[in-house]
Amino acid sequence: MSITRLDGRRIVITGAGSGMGEGLVRALPALGAAVVAMDVNEQAGALVASEAGARFVQVDVADQASVEAAFAEAARLLGGLDVLIHAAGIAPSSPAQDSSVDLWNTVLGINALGTMLTNQAAFGLMRESGGQILNFGSAAGILGQPNKAVYAASKGAVTAWTRTAAKEWAAYGITINIIAPAIWTPMYDRTRSEMTPEQLAAHDAFMATAVPIGGRLGDIDRDFVPVIAFYASEGAAFMTGQVVSIDGGTMMVR
């Protein structure tokens, strides 16, 4: 399979310890990128980074001081920043009527505030020479998703934030887009583990028709990494504020 090269691109990837972030940390150095991997889970993130030929910096994306320190360290290690791929996030299940204030604050803190803080830190490093930011939204934040009310709200915030920043930061040569994936990761395994056997059977039957290509979530290396490699390249610099669905055709709306 042909895949876009990223020679010389200086890239920060959050959520590097698992799932799509991990897959990108493992793949992008081999495409020529210099990568700083970030995660709140130091053990997992540092292991992935060392195996992939990337550097690791711990961060809690919901904590402003942690984000500012981590991005300062990343800029020092990389000598600047061209691309932020902000994949860190959590997706606990909660029906709308039973969602608690604590859950709201935790999920919005990591998914929504974490997006603002990491994006602002990247902006500070990109404002002179431009750059590209990829945030992670979700179909849940656009279409809604039963049993994921608070998560859906946090991802709706990511979409609205991203589109606003796209309009403001275009003047700085900074593009910022929203990735809406449907990719099989440990996060999806956790969601599946929260279902009863009956719910799981119904879910799999639904997915068989809901995902036009393949009838199930996609594969990180085959379906996801090549798309992100392109969106992290200079060839994607005339696109901003877009929802990019990497989901086998599940969500055919913007």
Ligand SMILES: NC(=O)c1ccc[n+]([C@@H]2O[C@H](COP(=O)([O-])OP(=O)(O)OC[C@H]3O[C@@H](n4cnc5c(N)ncnc54)[C@H](O)[C@@H]3O)[C@@H](O)[C@H]2O)c1
């Ligand atoms: N898997 C899917 O199909 C899917 C669908 C829609 C959206 N998304 C979004 O894609 C992104 C990546 O998802 P994934 O499936 O790879 O998840 P994952 O659970 O496999 O990995 C998420 C990573 O984020 C890290 N993280 C969590 N909280 C953090 C914090 N406060 N600071 C720093 N790092 C933190 C975790 O330690 C973990 O390594 C998430 O934002 C998720 O909401 C995923």
